[in-house]
Amino acid sequence: MKKKLFLAPHFADIAWSCSGLILMNISDSIVANVFSAKPEDMNARKSFTYDQEMERHSEEKFFEKFGIESVQLDFKEALSRGRKIEEFFSLKLNEEEEKLILDLAISLGDLIGKYRVSELFCPKAIRHHIDHYIVKKSVEKIMSPVEIYYYEDAPIFIQDKSKEKIPENLKEIKIDISSVIEEKIQGLLFYPSTIKAHYKSEESVVKAIRENPYENYWRVIE
Numbered sequence: 001m002k003k004k005l006f007l008a009p010h011f012a013d014i015a016w017s018c019s020g021l022i023l024m025n026i027s028d029s030i031v032a033n034v035f036s037a038k039p040e041d042m043n044a045r046k047s048f049t050y051d052q053e054m055e056r057h058s059e060e061k062f063f064e065k066f067g068i069e070s071v072q073l074d075f076k077e078a079l080s081r082g083r084k085i086e087e088f089f090s091l092k093l094n095e096e097e098e099k100l101i102l103d104l105a106i107s108l109g110d111l112i113g114k115y116r117v118s119e120l121f122c123p124k125a126i127r128h129h130i131d132h133y134i135v136k137k138s139v140e141k142i143m144s145p146v147e148i149y150y151y152e153d154a155p156i157f158i159q160d161k162s163k164e165k166i167p168e169n170l171k172e173i174k175i176d177i178s179s180v181i182e183e184k185i186q187g188l189l190f191y192p193s194t195i196k197a198h199y200k201s202e203e204s205v206v207k208a209i210r211e212n213p214y215e216n217y218w219r220v221i222e
Contacts, residue, residue, distance in 0.1 A: 002119075003030050003115040003116060003119075004021075004022075004025060004028055004029045004117070004118070004119045004120075004121065005032060005108075005111060005117040005119070005120050006018050006022065006029060006031045006032070006151075007032050007108075007122050008031055008034060009034050009035055009077075009123060009129070009132045009135050010034075010035060010052065010055070010077065010131065011033060011036070011055035011058065012059065012193075013123065013132075013154075014031050015058075015059070015187055015188060015191060016155045016194065017123070017151045017152060017215070018121060018215060019062075019184050019187050020180055020181070020213075020215045021121075021175055021177065021217075022066075023066060023177075023180040023187075024177070026066060026067060026068060029068065029069070030070065031068060031069070032070070032071050033059065033070060033071070033073065034073050034104065034131070034135055035075050035077035035131050036056070036073060036074050037075060037076045037080065038053070039052075039053070039079075040080070052077070054192075054193050055194065058191045061190045062187050062190045065187065066183070073104070075100065075104060077131055078129075078131050081097070081100075082096075083130065087130070088130055088131075089127070089128050091128055091130065091133050093134075097134060100134060101134055101138045101141065102141065104134065104135065104138035105141040108138060108142055109143065112144045112146055113144070117144075118146060118147065119146060119147045119149065120139065120146045120147070121150075121151050122135060122136055122148060122149070122150055122151070123136060123151060123153050124136070124150035124151060124152060124153060125153065126153045127153055129153075147219065147220075148219070149173075149217045149218065149219050149220070150170070150218040152216040152217070155198045155199070169221055170218040170221065171218065171221050172217075173216070173217045173218065173219060174214050174215075174216055175215045175217065176213060176214055177214060181209065181213045184209060185205075185206055185209055185210075189202060
């Protein structure tokens with residue numbers, strides 16, 4: 001069976017961005033957590049990495065709840081690579097990160113072959129977070145013949161899409177996830193750290209998802 005491969009730069013990214021599509025295709029979907037390496041020094045990383053590690057447990061609960069297949073690529077996230085928090089949204093790559101793009105592209109090529117991947121889902125990197133950007137640049141270097149889709153990085157959505165010019169090589173796709181909306185909500189409630197960071201309450205999350213039962217993707221057509 002051919003697979004849909006979903007790339008999650010960080011824990012929670014795929015649950016918030018793509019879980020509706022995955023829940024409609026559980027048997028032929030697999031999630032790769034890219035920057036999943038455990039921090040070498042939790043104390044030195046303080047609260048940010050602690051929150052990341054809490055989301056690791058949330059992710060495990062999410063995968064177990066719905067029987068979603070996953071792999072851990074164990075690359076180091078930005079903070080563990082030496083970036084300061086204020087540098088997370090700078091797209092200027094250092095030498096280590098240039099090499100990281102190539103190493104990740106090789107790993108993705110291996111996964112594509114191993115799991116007979118036919119469709120690859122990659123963050124659109126809307127927020128310009130460096131880790132999301134690195135994943136996107138790695139996908140651009142893949143030589144394997146797969147269909148590539150970008151997904152909308154959630155939970156921070158584009159507020160006004162009318163002002164966003166869609167490149168000619170991308171076809172926008174809006175997927176109705178109404179049939180699995182309650183399951184998606186159940187899954188998102190496993191992520192209290194993400195909810196706390198972006199919403200006032202669990203109730204506001206549930207309201208937002210029910211009012212907009214769609215996920216946004218862009219298929220690369222060139």
